[in-house]
Amino acid sequence: xxxxxxxxxxxxxxxxxxxxxxxxxxxxxxxxxxxxxxxxxxxxxxxxxxxxxxxxxxxxxxxxxxxxxxxxxxxxxxxxxxxxxxxxxxxxxxxxxxxxxxxxxxxxxxxxxxxxxxxxxxxxxxxxxxxxxxxxxxxxxxxxxxxxxxxxxxxxxxxxxxxxxxxxxxxxxxxxxxxxxxxxxxxxxxxxxxxxxxxxxxxxxxxxxxxxxxxxxxxxxxxxxxxxxxxxxxxxxxxxxxxxxxxxxxxxxxxxxxxxxxxxxxxxxxxxxxxxxxxxxxxxxxxxxxxxxxxxxxxxxxxxxxxxxx
Amino acid sequence: xxxxxxxxxxxxxxxxxxxxxxxxxxxxxxxxxxxxxxxxxxxxxxxxxxxxxxxxxxxxxxxxxxxxxxxxxxxxxxxxxxxxxxxxxxxxxxxxxxxxxxxxxxxxxxxxxxxxxxxxxxxxxxxxxxxxxxxxxxxxxxxxxxxxxxxxxxxxxxxxxxxxxxxxxxxxxxxxxxxxxxxxxxxxxxxxxxxxxxxxxxxxxxxxxxxxxxxxxxxxxxxxxxxxxxxxxxxxxxxxxxx
Numbered sequence: 001x002x003x004x005x006x007x008x009x010x011x012x013x014x015x016x017x018x019x020x021x022x023x024x025x026x027x028x029x030x031x032x033x034x035x036x037x038x039x040x041x042x043x044x045x046x047x048x049x050x051x052x053x054x055x056x057x058x059x060x061x062x063x064x065x066x067x068x069x070x071x072x073x074x075x076x077x078x079x080x081x082x083x084x085x086x087x088x089x090x091x092x093x094x095x096x097x098x099x100x101x102x103x104x105x106x107x108x109x110x111x112x113x114x115x116x117x118x119x120x121x122x123x124x125x126x127x128x129x130x131x132x133x134x135x136x137x138x139x140x141x142x143x144x145x146x147x148x149x150x151x152x153x154x155x156x157x158x159x160x161x162x163x164x165x166x167x168x169x170x171x172x173x174x175x176x177x178x179x180x181x182x183x184x185x186x187x188x189x190x191x192x193x194x195x196x197x198x199x200x201x202x203x204x205x206x207x208x209x210x211x212x213x214x215x216x217x218x219x220x221x222x223x224x225x226x227x228x229x230x231x232x233x234x235x236x237x238x239x240x241x242x243x244x245x246x247x248x249x250x251x252x253x254x255x256x257x258x259x260x261x262x263x264x265x266x267x268x269x270x271x272x273x274x275x276x277x278x279x280x281x282x283x284x285x286x287x288x289x290x291x292x293x294x295x296x297x298x299x300x301x302x303x304x305x306x307x308x309x310x
Numbered sequence: 311x312x313x314x315x316x317x318x319x320x321x322x323x324x325x326x327x328x329x330x331x332x333x334x335x336x337x338x339x340x341x342x343x344x345x346x347x348x349x350x351x352x353x354x355x356x357x358x359x360x361x362x363x364x365x366x367x368x369x370x371x372x373x374x375x376x377x378x379x380x381x382x383x384x385x386x387x388x389x390x391x392x393x394x395x396x397x398x399x400x401x402x403x404x405x406x407x408x409x410x411x412x413x414x415x416x417x418x419x420x421x422x423x424x425x426x427x428x429x430x431x432x433x434x435x436x437x438x439x440x441x442x443x444x445x446x447x448x449x450x451x452x453x454x455x456x457x458x459x460x461x462x463x464x465x466x467x468x469x470x471x472x473x474x475x476x477x478x479x480x481x482x483x484x485x486x487x488x489x490x491x492x493x494x495x496x497x498x499x500x501x502x503x504x505x506x507x508x509x510x511x512x513x514x515x516x517x518x519x520x521x522x523x524x525x526x527x528x529x530x531x532x533x534x535x536x537x538x539x540x541x542x543x544x545x546x547x548x549x550x551x552x553x
Contacts, residue, residue: 002542004444004539004542006448006462007448007452007462007463009329009332009333010333010336010337010366011332011333011336011363011366011367011369011370012366012367012370014462014463014465014466016539016542016543018542018543018544019476019480019543020476020480020483020528020531020543021469021470021476022462022465022466022469022524022527023466023469024370024466025367026363026364026366026367027363027366027367028360028363028364029358029363031441031445032444032445032448032449033440033441033442033443033444033445033447033448034441035542040364040367040398042367042371042374043371
């Protein structure tokens with residue numbers, strides 16, 4: 001390509017090529033009108049993408065910082081101030097706690113009147129779930145809602161999470177340290193609705209003693225290992241007369257407690273041989289059914305020949 | 311110090327707009343340009359050295375492309391000069407295996423060089439005549455362009471760079487050359503008939519508008535009186551594509 005020198009300056013020259021392009025080139029001692037080849041052409045600076053101004057850079061930096069702070073704040077808020085799980089402590093006074101991801105207690109709600117009393121003047125904000133659970137159990141013990149040997153139920157909503165397993169272990173340990181029995185479950189839905197019941201079982205051992213009280217009905221069986229003859233049957237009736245012993249049950253013990261525990265005695269009896277004709281039901285059911293209790297007083301006069309009950 | 315910096319920035323901004331101011335600035339900083347060239351050559355450059363010319367051209371490029379976000383001007387210019395000189399050195403190195411025409415032949419006492427044995431096909435006297443005629447044409451063209459308010463440096467700045475744009479402009483020039491009334495109108499009104507050119511050549515009017523000053527120069531070459539220049543750009547005037 002040939003170039004015609006159109007104009008000369010100390011540092012550069014204006015050239016026109018054969019395609020009528022007009023270009024700048026280094027003035028290598030050219031003269032106007034001269035035709036040259038292979039000139040040193042101006043390297044046109046590639047038009048760079050519009051540069052970002054300093055102000056814009058600052059704005060972008062501020063916006064990025066704001067985004068990071070907002071994101072961090074949102075994560076922090078989610079971890080510390082958003083309910084993540086629910087823990088229910090059932091110790092006569094039933095309490096429900098909302099717990100954050102980080103394990104902090106967000107709020108505590110009483111589920112019954114006793115719980116409202118238990119929570120009066122209690123501040124739980126910012127405390128760990130385990131700490132609050134321990135403190136609530138301590139308060140329940142102090143205020144007499146639970147006693148040694150009672151069972152305390154704790155239900156954690158997030159069953160499958162690792163932290164719940166750890167929490168359950170810790171809770172069991174801490175409850176055991178109060179000489180209480182722990183009933184820790186993972187799923188809240190599985191929590192029994194009447195949580196007051198668990199406090200009663202410790203009283204259950206009474207039945208073995210009661211076993212001797214109702215001995216009256218079995219006694220005849222025991223005394224007469226062989227089933228008595230039919231004529232003996234007539235002498236049997238005094239058995240129902242025994243119920244007078246029943247009144248003992250309500251008297252000394254916290255008798256109100258035992259009635260709900262009927263199942264224990266039923267399972268307990270070793271199964272003494274019962275006379276077939278004898279009302280087998282009497283042994284087991286008599287304590288429960290009130291009817292025999294009422295009937296005997298009436299029946300006693302029916303058997304005057306029998307020795308009067310002691 | 312700050313005043314110097316501000317003054318230099320003002321001079322650079324002025325040099326970007328005015329070729330004379332640019333020449334003055336280059337003249338003012340010739341010691342700096344020499345110094346940078348000397349650093350590269352490791353000797354004082356003589357005015358005949360191509361390296362000095364290239365360094366001056368690099369300084370001119372630096373003036374054109376400088377903006378304050380690129381840092382201090384002199385550092386930027388020094389980098390530009392050095393890069394250009396390195397490029398030129400690499401380009402010249404390709405020809406290192408060639409024999410110089412000034413190489414002596416026979417014994418050095420004879421004083422004969424290779425150039426003395428080669429037949430000179432050029433005709434210097436004819437060339438000088440053509441060059442003089444060309445110079446006159448260019449001077450005339452430059453004067454006529456002044457009437458249109460256009461300088462050659464403006465044309466260089468305004469010339470199309472992309473091949474497609476250049477082809478569109480050449481199409482318009484061909485149309486004008488084939489329609490004498492268009493050229494007459496152009497000379498009479500001293501305005502480029504962009505609408506007619508765009509409609510007649512079938513190109514975008516906006517494309518022609520962007521390169522109006524370039525069209526002024528080429529359309530003037532197409533009118534009578536610029537035989538040598540027309541011969542130089544014959545390819546375009548024939549309507550061929552630019553290579």
